Amino acid sequence: MSVTPRVLLSIDYEPVFALFRYYDGLSDSRQRRALDHGFTLHALDSILEHCHIHRPLVNVQELAEDLRVSAPWCKEYHVRGYRAPMVGIREAAYQLLEEAGFLYSSSIYAPAGVLLQKGNVWEIPVSTLSVREKNGTYTAPRDFSFKLLLGGELPYGSSFSIGLMGKRILKTIEQELKRGLSPVIIFHPYELVAPAASARLTRDLILHPLFLPFLRNKSALLSELLCSFPVSPLGTYLDENLVSMRS
Numbered sequence: 001m002s003v004t005p006r007v008l009l010s011i012d013y014e015p016v017f018a019l020f021r022y023y024d025g026l027s028d029s030r031q032r033r034a035l036d037h038g039f040t041l042h043a044l045d046s047i048l049e050h051c052h053i054h055r056p057l058v059n060v061q062e063l064a065e066d067l068r069v070s071a072p073w074c075k076e077y078h079v080r081g082y083r084a085p086m087v088g089i090r091e092a093a094y095q096l097l098e099e100a101g102f103l104y105s106s107s108i109y110a111p112a113g114v115l116l117q118k119g120n121v122w123e124i125p126v127s128t129l130s131v132r133e134k135n136g137t138y139t140a141p142r143d144f145s146f147k148l149l150l151g152g153e154l155p156y157g158s159s160f161s162i163g164l165m166g167k168r169i170l171k172t173i174e175q176e177l178k179r180g181l182s183p184v185i186i187f188h189p190y191e192l193v194a195p196a197a198s199a200r201l202t203r204d205l206i207l208h209p210l211f212l213p214f215l216r217n218k219s220a221l222l223s224e225l226l227c228s229f230p231v232s233p234l235g236t237y238l239d240e241n242l243v244s245m246r247s
Helices: 029-036 039-049 060-076 093-099 146-150 159-165 168-178 199-207 209-215 219-228 234-246
Strands: 007-011 109-111 116-118 121-123 126-130 184-187
Touching: 007 234, 060 093, 093 121, 126 184, 159 168, 159 184, 159 209, 168 219, 199 209
Parallel strands: 007 184, 109 126
Antiparallel strands: 116 121
């Protein structure tokens, strides 16, 4: 039984200030909520009509602590999938994810159609276009970096790339689907619901203009994507693949 190609859509739930790295060390939840001004909760409500602390977790000890703190919430809501902040992970992390009860991860970049087994955790990478033939070996970390680009891969599934490409991303997605592949795409709340203008946000963007593509409003693009292509969550896609492998 073959698995029908579709767009694998995920929305990384995070506040807009998480874009700017100098807030990574802010662990006080009251301060983080004050910075957010209730935007993320408001954005979630709007997104539903159609992670915890966002910081790099490439350090295995920090990841283990984050998973420990998150465990009650993950159990209550039956969370099966994980995405590392900034799509950055290490191979050693998969054992921790397995011990924490995760079935799958989407924490590296690789060409669409790649499905990797890391112990008992499946990795469903965020999609890239590759100009070179790959050997099928994909080892973490594979984050959005000059090394990835120099290796001939364009991470079109990244919301940064989508911000640069605009509606041209729809043509890329269409071509991938025609090839029988299922591209993995990321959006964020602040790309779909515009955050209120503020002096802090303006200052942060002046200091970090490369983050502007993240804040390009993509709500119309998402609506067109949903109307044009079959879409499903990553977990549903994985479930169908596992059934196919067993049959």
